Amino acid sequence: MKLRPLAVLLSLLWIPLVLLMFGSVRAPMPVHAVQEPPFGVSGEPLESALRRISFPIWLPTWLPFTPTTPLAFVINHPNGVQTIHIDYVDPQSRAFVEISITNHPVNTISERYKLQKVIVNGEYEGVFVDNGIVQMLSWNQEGISIMITASRSDHPYPISILLQIAAHLKRVQ
Amino acid sequence: MIRNFENLNIWALPLNKYLFAILLVSLGLFSLIIAHYAYANYDFCGARPGTYSSCNNYMSFQDALAYAEHRMIDTFRPPDPYHITFIMTSWYPKVYRGAPIYTCYWIMDNFNSRMIYRNCDYNGRYLNDYSNITISTGVTAGYYPGRDPTTTLEIRNADPFTCASRPWDCRVYAQASSFYVIWP
Numbered sequence: 001m002k003l004r005p006l007a008v009l010l011s012l013l014w015i016p017l018v019l020l021m022f023g024s025v026r027a028p029m030p031v032h033a034v035q036e037p038p039f040g041v042s043g044e045p046l047e048s049a050l051r052r053i054s055f056p057i058w059l060p061t062w063l064p065f066t067p068t069t070p071l072a073f074v075i076n077h078p079n080g081v082q083t084i085h086i087d088y089v090d091p092q093s094r095a096f097v098e099i100s101i102t103n104h105p106v107n108t109i110s111e112r113y114k115l116q117k118v119i120v121n122g123e124y125e126g127v128f129v130d131n132g133i134v135q136m137l138s139w140n141q142e143g144i145s146i147m148i149t150a151s152r153s154d155h156p157y158p159i160s161i162l163l164q165i166a167a168h169l170k171r172v173q
Numbered sequence: 174m175i176r177n178f179e180n181l182n183i184w185a186l187p188l189n190k191y192l193f194a195i196l197l198v199s200l201g202l203f204s205l206i207i208a209h210y211a212y213a214n215y216d217f218c219g220a221r222p223g224t225y226s227s228c229n230n231y232m233s234f235q236d237a238l239a240y241a242e243h244r245m246i247d248t249f250r251p252p253d254p255y256h257i258t259f260i261m262t263s264w265y266p267k268v269y270r271g272a273p274i275y276t277c278y279w280i281m282d283n284f285n286s287r288m289i290y291r292n293c294d295y296n297g298r299y300l301n302d303y304s305n306i307t308i309s310t311g312v313t314a315g316y317y318p319g320r321d322p323t324t325t326l327e328i329r330n331a332d333p334f335t336c337a338s339r340p341w342d343c344r345v346y347a348q349a350s351s352f353y354v355i356w357p
Contacts, residue, residue: 149293
C-alpha cells in the first residue's frame with residue numbers, strides 16, 4: 001500500500017518528457033506576445049458585423065446589379081488591426097462586389113499583374129488590378145484602407161464601374 | 174521507507190484500478206497535445222541576425238463546405254536585430270472536398286503599426302487549381318520583442334455565390350505566422 005504514491009509518480013513521469021519533445025516547454029527565451037489565431041471566421045449579417053468594429057465604414061449606395069442580403073466577415077489581425085469584408089452578390093448573373101475596409105493604411109503590391117494608378121473620388125491615389133478572375137480597386141483615405149473587389153461571369157468589370165462604386169460609397173459610422 | 178524505494182521493482186507493481194485511471198488520464202492529455210499541434214494554424218518563428226530561416230505553418234480545416242490542408246512557408250532574414258526582411262512565401266494546398274478560394278496575403282509591421290504588404294494576385298482563385306505557389310515579397314518590417322511582424326493568408330471555404338446560397342456555412346480562414354529575432 002505504501003508504494004502507491006511512488007507508482008503514481010512513476011506513471012506520470014513520461015508527461016514532462018513528451019511536453020519537452022513537442023516543444024510546449026522550452027528553454028528560457030525572449031517573451032513574445034501570444035497571438036490568438038484568427039481561425040475560421042463565420043459570415044454574419046451586416047448589422048451584427050458593424051457592431052463589432054469601431055472604425056469608419058463606407059457602404060455602397062449604388063451597385064451594378066441588385067444584390068441579395070449582404071454577408072459580412074470581420075477578421076481580427078494582431079495588434080488591434082481589423083478588416084471587414086462585405087459581400088454583395090447577384091447569384092442569377094453570377095456577379096459580386098466586395099467592399100473590404102481595414103483600420104490601417106495598406107500598401108498593395110502585385111508580383112504578377114500590372115498595377116494601374118488611378119485617382120479615386122478626385123483626391124485619393126489608388127491602384128487598380130485585374131487578375132483575370134476579379135477586378136480590384138484599392139486606396140487609403142483618412143488612415144484606413146478601402147478595397148473594392150468585383151467580378152461577373154461574362155466579362156471583366158471595367159475600371160470605370162469600380163470608380164463609380166467608389167463614388168457612391170457613403171459613410172455610415 | 175528509503176530502503177523500500179531502493180529495492181523497488183517497478184515492473185512488479187500491481188496495476189490496480191487507481192493506477193489504471195491515472196494512465197487513462199495521462200493518455201487523454203497526450204492525445205490533446207497531439208491534436209493541438211496537428212491543427213495549429215499559427216506559428217512563431219525566429220532567426221538570428223544575418224541568417225535565413227523558413228517558417229513552416231500548417232493549417233487544416235474541415236467544415237460543411239470544404240475539407241483542406243494548407244501549408245504556408247515564409248522565408249525571412251533579420252538583417253540586424255531590429256528588422257526582419259521577408260523574402261518570399263510559398264503555399265502548398267491540398268483539397269479533399271469542396272472548392273475553397275484564396276483571397277489576399279498580408280504582412281503587418283507591428284513595430285510601426287503599418288500593413289506594409291498586401292498581395293491579392295490569387296484573389297478568387299481555387300486552391301484546387303494549384304499544387305504550389307511561390308510569391309516574392311521583398312519587404313522589411315521593424316522589430317522589437319513583443320511587436321513581432323506577422324504574415325496572414327486568408328482563405329475562404331467557398332466562392333461568394335455558394336456563400337450567398339449557404340451564408341451560415343461560409344467561413345474565412347486566416348493562416349498567420351509571427352516572426353522574431355533571436356538576439357545574440
